[in-house]
Amino acid sequence: MNLKHLLALIFICLWSHTFLAHAQVPQLFNYQGRIVTDGTNFDGSGQFKFALVNAAGAVSFWSNDGTSVAGSQPTAQVTLTVTRGLYSVLLGDTSIASMTMAIPITVFTNPDVRLRVWFNDNVTGFQQLSPDQRIAAVGYAMMGANVPDEAITSAKIAPGAVGTTQLAEGAVTGGKISAGAVTSATLADSLALGNPTNAAGRLDIYRAASSNTPAISLIGSANQISTFGDDGTEQVRLGGPSWGEVLLFDSTPSNHLVVNLSANNNGGGRLLLYDTNGPANGLGSLNVDLRAEVAPGSRSAWASFNDNGAERIALAARNGATGRGGLIDVKNDGSFNTIKLTGDTGGGQGQIAMVRTNGSNTVEIRASELGDDGAELVLRNADGVATFEVDADLTGTGDAEVYLRNGSGITTVILDADAGGSGRVTTQILQITGGSDLSEQFNIRPVDRAVEPGMVVCVDSRNPGELVVSSQAYDRTAAGVVSGAGGVKPGMLMGQKGSAADGNHAVALTGRVYCLVDTCNGSIEAGDLITTSNTPGHGMKVTDHAKAHGAVIGKAMSPLTEGKGLVLVLVSLQ
Numbered sequence: 001m002n003l004k005h006l007l008a009l010i011f012i013c014l015w016s017h018t019f020l021a022h023a024q025v026p027q028l029f030n031y032q033g034r035i036v037t038d039g040t041n042f043d044g045s046g047q048f049k050f051a052l053v054n055a056a057g058a059v060s061f062w063s064n065d066g067t068s069v070a071g072s073q074p075t076a077q078v079t080l081t082v083t084r085g086l087y088s089v090l091l092g093d094t095s096i097a098s099m100t101m102a103i104p105i106t107v108f109t110n111p112d113v114r115l116r117v118w119f120n121d122n123v124t125g126f127q128q129l130s131p132d133q134r135i136a137a138v139g140y141a142m143m144g145a146n147v148p149d150e151a152i153t154s155a156k157i158a159p160g161a162v163g164t165t166q167l168a169e170g171a172v173t174g175g176k177i178s179a180g181a182v183t184s185a186t187l188a189d190s191l192a193l194g195n196p197t198n199a200a201g202r203l204d205i206y207r208a209a210s211s212n213t214p215a216i217s218l219i220g221s222a223n224q225i226s227t228f229g230d231d232g233t234e235q236v237r238l239g240g241p242s243w244g245e246v247l248l249f250d251s252t253p254s255n256h257l258v259v260n261l262s263a264n265n266n267g268g269g270r271l272l273l274y275d276t277n278g279p280a281n282g283l284g285s286l287n288v289d290l291r292a293e294v295a296p297g298s299r300s301a302w303a304s305f306n307d308n309g310a311e312r313i314a315l316a317a318r319n320g321a322t323g324r325g326g327l328i329d330v331k332n333d334g335s336f337n338t339i340k341l342t343g344d345t346g347g348g349q350g351q352i353a354m355v356r357t358n359g360s361n362t363v364e365i366r367a368s369e370l371g372d373d374g375a376e377l378v379l380r381n382a383d384g385v386a387t388f389e390v391d392a393d394l395t396g397t398g399d400a401e402v403y404l405r406n407g408s409g410i411t412t413v414i415l416d417a418d419a420g421g422s423g424r425v426t427t428q429i430l431q432i433t434g435g436s437d438l439s440e441q442f443n444i445r446p447v448d449r450a451v452e453p454g455m456v457v458c459v460d461s462r463n464p465g466e467l468v469v470s471s472q473a474y475d476r477t478a479a480g481v482v483s484g485a486g487g488v489k490p491g492m493l494m495g496q497k498g499s500a501a502d503g504n505h506a507v508a509l510t511g512r513v514y515c516l517v518d519t520c521n522g523s524i525e526a527g528d529l530i531t532t533s534n535t536p537g538h539g540m541k542v543t544d545h546a547k548a549h550g551a552v553i554g555k556a557m558s559p560l561t562e563g564k565g566l567v568l569v570l571v572s573l574q
Contacts, residue, residue: 026092027092027102027103027104027105028090028091028092028093028102028103029090029091029092029103030088030089030090030091031050031088031089031090031091031115032086032087032088033086033087033088033117034085034086034087035082035085035087035119035121036085037121041084041085041086042082042085042121043082043083043084043085044081044082044122045079045080045081045082045122046079046080046081046082046087046119046120046121046122047077047078047079047080047119047120047122047126048077048078048079048080048087048089048117048118048119048120049063049064049073049074049076049077049078049117049118049126050063050064050074050078050089050091050115050116050117050118051063051064051068051071051072051073051074051115051116052103052107052113052114052115052116052135053068053071053113053114053116053132054071054110054112054113054114055112055114055134057071057114057116057132058070058071059071060072061104061107061110061113062092062101062103062104062107063101064076064078064091064098064099064100064101065098065099065100065101066100066101071116073118073126073128074118076098076100077098077120077126078096078097078098078099079097079098091103091115108135112134113134113135114132114133114134114135115132115133115134115135116128116129116132117129117133200219200220201218201220202217202218202219202220203217203218204216204217204218205217207230212232213228213232214228215227215228216228222239223239224237224238224239225237225238225239226238229251231251233249233251233255234249234255235248235249235251236248236249237249244262244263245260245261245262245263246259246260246261247259247260247261248260256274257274258273258274258275259271259272259273259274260272260274269291270289270291271288271289271291272286272288272289273286273287273288273289274286274287275287311331312330312331313328313329313330313331314327314328314329314331314337315327315328315329326341326342327340327341327342328340328341329341332357336355336357337355338354338355338356338357339352339353339354339355340352340353340354340355349366349367349368350366350367351364351365351366351367352364352365353365356382360380360384361380361384362379362380362381362382363377363378363379363380364376364377364378364380365377366378374391374392374393375392375393376389376390376391376392377389377390378390381407383407385405385407385408385409386405386409387404387405387406387407387409388402388403388404388405389402389403389405390402390403391403397418399416399417399418400417401414401415401416401417402414402415412427412428413425413426413427414426414427432491432492434489434491435483435488435489435490435491435492436488436489436491436511436512436513437483437488437490437491437492437508437509437510437511437512437513437571438490438491438492438494438508438509438510438511439483439490439491439492439493439494439506439507439508439509440493440494440495440501440503440506440507440509441493441494441495441501441502441503441504441505441506441507442457442465442466442467442479442503442504442505442507443463443465443466443467443502443503443504443505444457444460444466444467444468444469444482444503444504444505444507445460445462445463445466445467445468445469446469447468447469447471447536447537448469448536449536449537451469451482451505452482452485452537453482453483453484453485453486453514454481454482454484454485454486454513454514454515454516454537454566455469455470455481455482455516455537455538456469456470456478456480456481456515456516456532456537456538456539456553457469457470457478457479457480457481457482457507457537458470458475458477458478458479458532459477459479461477464500465500465501466503467479467480467505467507469536469537470532470533470536470537470538470539471534471536471537472532472534473521473531473532473533473534473540473547474531474532474544474547474548474551475531475532475551476549476550476551478531478532478551478552478553478573479507479509479573480507480508480509480553480571480573481507481508481513481514481515481539481553481554481569481571482505482506482507482508483506483507483508483513484506485513485514485515485516485566486514486566486568488512488513488514488568490506490508491511493506508571509571509573510571510572510573511570511571512557512568512569512570512571513568513569513571514566514567514568514569515530515539515553515554515566515567515568515569516537516538516539516564516565516566517530517533517538517539517540517541517556517560517564517565517566517567518533518535518538518539518540518563518564519540519541519560519561519562519563519564520533520534520535520540521533521540521541521542521543522541522543523541523559523560523561523562524540524541524556524559524560524561524567525556525559526556526557526558526559527555527556528541528542528555528556529541529542529545529548529552529554529555529556530542530552530553530554530555530556530567530569531548531551531552531553532551532553535564538564539553539567539569541556549574550574551574552572552573552574553569553571553573554569554570554571554572554573555569555570555572556568556569557569557570
């Protein structure tokens with residue numbers, strides 16, 4: 001075959017499949033040519049080799065087997081059928097034997113790409129056909145799979161052409177925008193969803209491709225950002241139609257609102273906390289209401305705690321009634337203030353008040369009565385009369401007083417902590433129910449055994465102001481009976497600490513007391529006079545009234561027939 005007369009009529013038809021909604025640009029193109037040897041169309045099986053090179057032929061961009069270097073002939077050959085001089089091949093089709101390399105789309109980033117062909121007619125061997133054929137614009141359509149940076153401008157994209165379907169992860173295939181292609185670096189620093197005139201913007205971000213509900217929603221029409229749980233229920237809402245607001249929801253089927261944080265309500269911030277026992281409309285029962293201001297300009301913090309809608313406790317940083325101090329109100333089931341704690345009722349002093357449902361105070365505890373003195377406690381009856389009053393600092397003197405008043409408000413009992421340096425009880429009637437005798441405290445000298453209740457005692461001539469256990473009959477120094485025997489205690493006990501009128505034993509001077517007696521002078525009957533006996537600490541029946549003059553202890557009120565024992569005696573010294 002005379003290659004000088006080889007006519008190569010080459011038609012290069014390069015096309016990428018038309019861009020459809022879900023297509024992808026193939027990395028191959030169709031090549032058609034004509035082989036004429038010595039003026040005759042070649043007919044039969046021929047061997048070909050192909051390479052894409054630069055204009056000078058010194059750089060290989062691609063070859064059918066990937067072995068061409070610097071425009072050199074590839075190693076492997078591609079066998080094609082030539083009919084009447086015509087043949088066709090898909091360059092880059094790896095399904096063809098010895099066509100092992102697809103055409104990289106990066107080849108067409110070069111401005112001048114040419115096709116170089118080698119042919120073997122099975123007689124003369126492989127010869128390079130000339131000239132190299134330059135690839136025209138059709139081949140560059142393959143660049144649609146890899147658009148260079150900044151090649152597409154906003155003017156080239158139709159309004160609405162790119163939507164959530166085109167940008168969704170995994171939804172773009174076949175030559176369109178691939179998953180992950182749009183990144184933060186690709187987006188502009190300022191984005192607008194919707195437009196200022198008639199369209200509200202919205203952005204929904206889904207947690208997974210299979211999810212039917214978004215994980216995060218940005219809703220322009222509601223001034224709202226919402227996040228959702230795995231079950232699709234709304235968990236957090238950030239909004240601001242009139243003021244900033246954060247809403248938190250629970251995960252119950254009713255999706256109750258449980259936290260509402262508002263930036264502005266009646267002039268200040270507000271926090272509402274709900275439980276999950278509310279109605280099925282998504283609103284729980286209000287339990288806590290915390291406000292920075294109850295009313296605009298009040299500068300009062302307020303918190304209220306509720307149980308199923310009924311207010312229970314209210315706290316104010318400023319007492320609205322007086323404009324002074326703080327206030328805590330504790331309420332009953334009917335939302336009536338039953339306990340009031342006031343930080344400043346006037347003069348800077350605080351007060352605690354307990355209130356009946358009719359509005360009247362029954363208990364008042366004041367830090368100060370006059371503003372500069374001590375505390376005061378007042379208890380009132382059902383009619384509001386102060387029947388009990390404790391003043392810890394009477395009129396600023398530092399002394400305490402207790403007042404008991406009848407239903408008409410008249411004071412009937414006064415307990416004075418300082419009446420000339422001593423305590424004093426003032427009342428019309430003093431009734432004692434804990435004992436039955438009037439006793440004084442004495443030191444007592446024993447005789448043959450320790451002093452015990454019921455013993456008869458006499459004046460101790462050896463120790464002024466003290467007593468001694470009796471030891472002889474008809475002793476005119478008899479002084480009384482040691483109180484406390486038989487379970488009967490002193491009713492009134494007198495003495496003065498640190499003086500001669502003090503001691504370790506209570507001695508009954510008058511009243512009823514059990515006394516140790518001895519029937520040595522005969523059995524004792526009720527009404528008998530009792531005097532001292534020779535038995536230490538024991539009394540006996542009076543039989544010699546002349547001797548008994550001035551030695552009588554009292555009169556027996558119970559009998560004793562024989563021996564020794566206790567007899568109830570009405571002490572009346574003679």
